[in-house]
Amino acid sequence: MGQHFSGTMRSFLLILALSTCYLTAAPPDMQARVEQLEKNYAKIIDLETKVGRLEAKIEKQDSLLAILEKGHHPLKDNVDINQPRRQIVILRTCHEIHVANPSHLSGMYWIDPDGQGIGDPPIHVHCDMEAPEATGDNWKWVPVKGTTSILHDSESEMDIGNCTEPGCYSRQIKYYASDRQIEALKQLSQNCTQNIKYDCRRSPLSYNETAYAWWIDKYGKTGNFSKSHCDNLDDEKPFRKLSFRNERVPLTRIHFSNPFKRSGQYEVRRLRCHGKAKTEAMPRSCEDLWLMGHTLNGIYSVRGAKQIETVFCQFDTRPNEQGFQKRIGYQDIKTRPIYFYVQKDNKFSERNVPLPFELTIVNIGGAMDLPSGVFTAPVNGTYFFSFAGLAQFPVVPDPVLREIGANLYKNGERIAISQVNKGHLVYPDNLSPITVQSTVSLQTGDEVWIQISIGISGGFLYGERQLMNQGSHTHFNGWLLEEEI
Incomplete structure (x- = not known):
């Protein structure tokens, strides 16, 4: 429905713009006519962007509506129905949901990465329980079940328009999850990735040592796209998948340009996290305990560099937040007296x-x-x-x-x-x-x-x-x- 509506809207707006141009008094020269067409086209692109945002919101509302129509509360859809009603457990990742019950199918689930009952409210995500996920440095496709995907407002295909100055097209990406929940999910996962699908025929990311496109990470730092076939103006390959990993995801803003006024469509994919972060068999810190699933504040024994150390863990904060771990002392635990x-x-x-x-x-x-x-x-x-x-x-x-x-x-x-x-x-x-x-x-x-x-x-x-x-x-x-x- 969303795609049909978008196509119809696009055709309508295009016809409207062209009609306006022809009904208007003829401009004095061809250049003025071209400028008028570009202004009308920019208005069309702006309206199409708004339509894309509405489509993303409609998709999310449709998912919630489908759950409600089944007679289940959204926060209970990934809970074992055989459990007592008062023991509602919301797991932290899709990986944990899959491990708890491998029979779960792909779909929308509620998770709480920063811990149930503490921190930010649970988030509604898509859990991929079947399809493969790219893993490893060689991007070999292998099945990884329980992949968590965080939705955002820029998932539909969008056009960057005809602006020619470097980075003149800009769009902020808003995620349907708090920064705290996203960071907690990354810490719990083995790997997180985010891709951009870009139609770049004669629409370079950089040209003659000038960057025409870049992105902003979660820290507000700018990153340039790596060189690719997009920068070869003779290459007619239509799409380029731009991939981002780990520390610099999620992307928060992107900039593009269309210096030669050719094709320039892009699609920002969802933030995807899979697997479980590796931990020592014997925990070395409060972070290891948190990754293992501990959520109760208290005093714990962990393996230090030389001794068994005693630490106080404040699990209602995150590993990267102040006060998460306080060292108290250590215990001499020797394998044998000598x-x-x-x-x-x-x-x-x-x-x-x-x-x-x-x-x-x-x-x-x-x-x-x-x-x-x-x-x-x-x-x-x-x-x-x-x-x-x-x-x-x-x-x-x-x-x-x-x-x-x-x-x-x-x-x-x-x-x-x-x-x-x-x-x-x-x-x-x-x-x-x-x-x-x-x-x-x-x-x-x-x-x-x-x-x-x-x-x-x-x-x-x-x-x-x-x-x-x-x-x-x-x-x-x-x-x-x-x-x-």
Whole structure:
């Protein structure tokens, strides 16, 4: 009905304009007559545009009327009739409707992308449950069921007229959904696209480095059309499909021009979103929780960079809005405890080799190997190590400088050092404490050990034990401070 009315109206207005031209007194020259025809034609185009808007509104009203004639409330048409009447659930996307009930047919449905009962009211959209949708960078056509299409007031084919200045034809596109609902739908979807079908025979988008057509995105930023066969004036291909994706959709305004006064019709397609946005198996943020379907404000545990973090999620706002997520803190949740404490039971003087140990006080996690003296990190994380020993220097006949060092190594690289020395005086019993400690970031499989270096006139680690229960003078311990998960 709408198309028939539009065709009839177009013919009527054209005849009316031509009649007006011929009934009017003849202009003084041919140029004046052409200008008069152009003015009348511009009036026709303006009226045709208004007719297009009315047709879009009539289509929407017809959809609502058809639903009402079936005896259903519009907000209940995509609700399972077997549910109790009070449990009306409006899902967020056509994809969710299809997953909930794959038997649903294509048609008009109510959805609420920003969450039922919060934010903006539900929106009436077209759900494509059967036809294919373009996916992937290569635009291969594969079946994608549950595609959401948002209607707008510029869906009918329109003529850009004969204006010749760059971008002189302009039209704003108004969608039957709020900006908030559209943005929420994009965030919930795997991909969103919008196409323009353009009849561009000898009606270029750009010519001689001059842009004659462009578009405005939802941020108010201008974008130029990419080069295409439309810019080749010898190419007689009638149509060009111009495609837009993701962040810059929906289009809010378009500009065209007809510098050579040839064919110039266009049709702005609906905004189409399909699939479900990918989320981690274990949520990392309030946004992941929202994408999974959580809508209740509250405190949640999410996976942080290194720990399980606690966040407060304000789901009546959107992920891109202030206050959506507030970080509270984190919880230490380790896969297993890791710590050790070992001792030596005899003196040791061998240099430049890992220091072995004989006595195990505790070795939880089994990461410390006593015979080799090497600790192997079982998990990624931050560890703390501490070594203490008693250095003994031999008595020598002449007064000389004597030194001994204890070094902490990671994968063969020295990362910490401690050193003690004795002066020139000679004592019968030369004992000095030596310690080294460090906090180290380790990856799984990294190795850490203590290594002795002997300086001038040497020295060794004291190893005598006066009583068994008094412990050793040389001991090494370490533990996992914080695991990275």
